[in-house]
Amino acid sequence: MTASTHIRLMTPEEIAVNAGPRAAPLRLPEPGLFADRALRLRQLAQDHPLRDYLLFAAELAQRQHDQLKQARPLALPNESDLAEAMVAGVPPLDILAPARQGAWRDPWRTECRELLQHLTTAAVPPPVQALAAELLTLDDGALERQAQALLAGGGPGLDPAAAPLLAAALQLHWVRVVQQLQARYQRSEHSEHLAPFGMIDDPTVCPCCGSRxxxxxxxxxxxxxxxxxxxxxxxxxxxxxxxxxxxxxxxxxxxxxxxxxxxxxxxxxxxxxxxxxxxxxxxxxxxxxxxxxxxxxxxxxxxxxxxxxxxxxxxxxxQGFNPLLVLGEPEAGDDRPPGAAPPDPGGH
Missing domain, CATH: 3.90.1670.10 (FdhE-like domain)
Known part of the structure; x- marks a missing residue:
């Protein structure tokens, strides 16, 4: 090696490019994702200190799977919306975009109330049944304020105990929209519609919905x-x-x-x-x-x-956000760190 040899370290991006065949940049949600999640949660619950909570989350995921199988056509973004998002380099289903606010509320309320009604009699701990029944008594505005706080990644006013139930319905709705938008594109044989999803300017958030x-x-x-x-x-x-x-x-x-x-x-x-x-x-x-x-x-x-x-x-x-485990603030006089334990679903 001569004194004039220039040595430069490759960046992670260059390493990735030279590491062989490149994977498709996106993997969209598959029909069995909630069933797979429920199975994994049950596996992890065995001999786990949080066994009760993991089993509760498994029941919730199983209900999401069952509800997702029900046909529920949704209003989808049009070609103009998709083109505008593509040019701007933003997610086409951006959770916080003003134009999307009216699109999710009605179908989410339907999804949410159906899920809550099921939980009032499901094989879940009695405290969860009682919480679901209580949430059903709230008006649409109160439920939507909780949902909006969840979409924003948590914050003041969000009830940590209610968050997993409301988040489950939000997940159901956004998975449906992604799947239906992609299905519309595939049915058109890629000729009548723009590809709905692709990489965006901010690689740290979801290119479909903008979530963390x-x-x-x-x-x-x-x-x-x-x-x-x-x-x-x-x-x-x-x-x-x-x-x-x-x-x-x-x-x-x-x-x-x-x-x-x-x-x-x-x-x-x-x-x-x-x-x-x-x-x-x-x-x-x-x-x-x-x-x-x-x-x-x-x-x-x-x-x-x-x-x-x-x-x-x-x-x-x-940095990660798990809507099924919203870390709440400790009560006054409680020296535990925020989120020291998940919401208690009761004995299982």
Whole structure:
């Protein structure tokens, strides 16, 4: 090597480009996503300290699956809306876009009240039945204010106990819209309609609805092997995002990984890590299919709350948002950290 040789480190983007066949940038929600989530939650509940809550979440996911199978045609964005979003580089189903506010409210109310009515007599703990019945007595405005707070990622006025039930209906609605919009495009044989979804200007939020990710997943199989995708907390779309890059500030410097280790030095769950960014002080959980083929981002996030608590003690801020586990503020005089425990569903 001569003194004039120039050495330059490749960026993560360049590494990804040169790493072989590239995966499709988007993975849209599949019909069985809620059933798969319910199955994973039941697996994770075995001998878990949060067994009751995970089983409750599994029942909720199973109901989402059953309800999603019911035909429910929705009003979809027209070609002008899709073209405008494409030019602007924003999600076509942006949760906070003023133009979308009226589109989701009516179908979500229908979805929500049907789900709540089912839960009043379902095989869930009595406190959940009572909560569902109480929520059914609220007027549309009160329910929508809670839903709007959830779409904004939580905040003052949001009831942490009610959040999982209302969020389940929000997830149902947005999954339906994504699936129906994609189905319309496929039926047209790509000739009459614009492709509804593609990558947007901000790679840290969902390219379909603009929500934050719940976690990242590193996939296996063919061209996706080793590729990282961020998983939407709302519509369950997964979009490609290069590895070793902060999902909050997009820095590639000061990235480290944290993982739970037991007293014997063993890893209780090799499939879940927290990717931490020294630059901005945020972290996002990452699940690895190479360690466990059954991982499911939202389910495995729920089951790894201890990792959140320990990483939080380092002063890092959670980037992922899980609408089934909204971290509430502690009561006055309560010295527990915010979100020290999930809403109590009662005995199961």
């Amino acid at each position: 990710p719940v976690a990242a997943i590193t996939r296996v199989a063919a061209e996706m092997s080793g590729q990282r995708f961020l998983a939407c907390s709302l519509c369950a779309t997964q979009w490609h995002y290069v590895r070793i890059k902060c999902t909050h500030c997009q820095s590639t410097k000061g990235i480290s990984f944290r993982q739970l280790v037991d007293d014997e030095g063993e890893l209780p769950n090799e499939a879940v890590q927290a990717e931490c960014c020294e630059s901005c002080g945020h972290y996002l959980k990452q699940v690895y299919m190479e360690k466990d083929l059954q991982v499911e981002p939202l389910a495995d996030d729920l089951a790894s709350l201890t990792l959140d608590l320990l990483v939080g003690e380092l002063g890092l801020v959670r």
